[in-house]
Amino acid sequence: MNGSRVAEILQQLVRIPSVNPAFPGGTGEAELGRYVEEFLHRLHLPAERQLVAEGRFNVLGTLPGRSRRKLLLEAHMDTVQTVGMTIPPFDGTIQEGKLYGRGACDTKASLAAMLATIEVLALAGIRPEVTIELAAVVDEETTYIGVSALAERIRANAAEYIGAVVGEPTGLDIISAHKGCCRFYVDVNGVACHSSNPAQGVNAIDQTSKVLSFLSELHERRYPKSAHPLTGPPTVCVTGIQGGIAPNTVPGHCRITVDRRTVPGEEPFGVYEEMKRDLEQLADAEGLELTLSEPFVIDYAMETNQNEPIVRYLLTATQTYEPQASIQGAPYCSDASKLVRAAVPSVVFGPGHISEAHTQDEWVELSQVEQAACALRDLILSVK
Numbered sequence: 570m571n572g573s574r575v576a577e578i579l580q581q582l583v584r585i586p587s588v589n590p591a592f593p594g595g596t597g598e599a600e601l602g603r604y605v606e607e608f609l610h611r612l613h614l615p616a617e618r619q620l621v622a623e624g625r626f627n628v629l630g631t632l633p634g635r636s637r638r639k640l641l642l643e644a645h646m647d648t649v650q651t652v653g654m655t656i657p658p659f660d661g662t663i664q665e666g667k668l669y670g671r672g673a674c675d676t677k678a679s680l681a682a683m684l685a686t687i688e689v690l691a692l693a694g695i696r697p698e699v700t701i702e703l704a705a706v707v708d709e710e711t712t713y714i715g716v717s718a719l720a721e722r723i724r725a726n727a728a729e730y731i732g733a734v735v736g737e738p739t740g741l742d743i744i745s746a747h748k749g750c751c752r753f754y755v756d757v758n759g760v761a762c763h764s765s766n767p768a769q770g771v772n773a774i775d776q777t778s779k780v781l782s783f784l785s786e787l788h789e790r791r792y793p794k795s796a797h798p799l800t801g802p803p804t805v806c807v808t809g810i811q812g813g814i815a816p817n818t819v820p821g822h823c824r825i826t827v828d829r830r831t832v833p834g835e836e837p838f839g840v841y842e843e844m845k846r847d848l849e850q851l852a853d854a855e856g857l858e859l860t861l862s863e864p865f866v867i868d869y870a871m872e873t874n875q876n877e878p879i880v881r882y883l884l885t886a887t888q889t890y891e892p893q894a895s896i897q898g899a900p901y902c903s904d905a906s907k908l909v910r911a912a913v914p915s916v917v918f919g920p921g922h923i924s925e926a927h928t929q930d931e932w933v934e935l936s937q938v939e940q941a942a943c944a945l946r947d948l949i950l951s952v953k
């Protein structure tokens with residue numbers, strides 16, 4: 570593996586803006602998709618577009634193997650916005666072994682490692698034991714339409730897959746379990762009146778404070794009891810609040826945004842129903858008038874058995890280059906849960922750290938990108 574070639578590929582990826590169109594200034598992934606397509610064609614490998622939405626497509630490439638058994642390498646092409654960044658987002662500047670730019674860490678470093686691996690094997694004319702599929706997908710940062718379309722496509726043949734490696738910055742740890750989420754609003758109604766005589770009304774913000782206390786109680790006392798060994802406990806966090814219309818009016822309405830993180834074994838709609846029952850009980854006990862919206866975002870937690878070949882082979886391959894690498898859980902969501910639900914055993918793996926993702930000076934350690942590429946190459950050469 571040639572480290573400067575890995576860096577060159579990553580620099581090219583970062584220089585192609587691919588901000589998700591849901592974010593300010595987002596131009597989408599199409600240009601990056603064309604880059605990946607040309608990269609594969611130059612190696613005389615088949616590459617196919619999977620149209621996901623207007624102007625947005627996944628690129629699916631294949632490095633043919635000796636058998637029909639398949640290993641999927643998946644990475645998203647989109648990034649978050651560049652607003653507030655303190656470095657040029659698309660220069661791909663290299664300084665002291667780090668490459669800077671939006672997406673450098675999340676997750677173009679993973680995509681670069683995958684492309685570099687495929688290039689090395691293709692140029693050496695190596696035909697691995699299993700067929701390698703590369704999927705560069707759209708829209709991980711918002712609604713997962715890219716991986717969802719991919720999962721639909723492979724669901725019927727899921728048994729052919731040994732597993733999938735989903736590229737995200739894990740610091741070269743192997744994430745075999747991560748959380749999911751369920752987000753919804755709670756609307757609390759009171760009675761508005763002149764605030765010179767608040768006793769005439771019912772203050773919706775005061776009422777909401779009882780909901781907030783109740784949610785804190787769940788977070789601190791109930792959820793720790795359901796901790797998962799890899800991901801830790803479920804959590805609940807109030808991420809927004811809106812209430813009041815004027816400084817001299819008792820608020821008649823207040824809305825909070827609730828972000829409930831689920832652990833493997835919990836279903837997002839199940840936890841929503843449980844929350845609804847709990848809050849309705851609270852409303853009865855405290856005389857509150859409240860309603861829950863339907864969830865506006867749900868995502869699934871995932872867990873892959875640690876004895877799955879994909880976990881064992883990848884751990885062995887990675888520890889050659891990073892002896893500290895281990896099997897971990899993560900609190901965030903990823904594309905992997907959609908593949909696991911399509912019955913493909915999946916892990917999340919890649920260079921860089923999640924703490925460096927989405928930041929104002931996003932960067933990745935180039936030595937780690939090279940290590941990831943070496944680990945993926947060894948995985949491909951060892952997996953049966």
Ligand SMILES: [Zn+2]
Pocket residue numbers: 645675676709737738
């Ligand atoms: Zn990512």
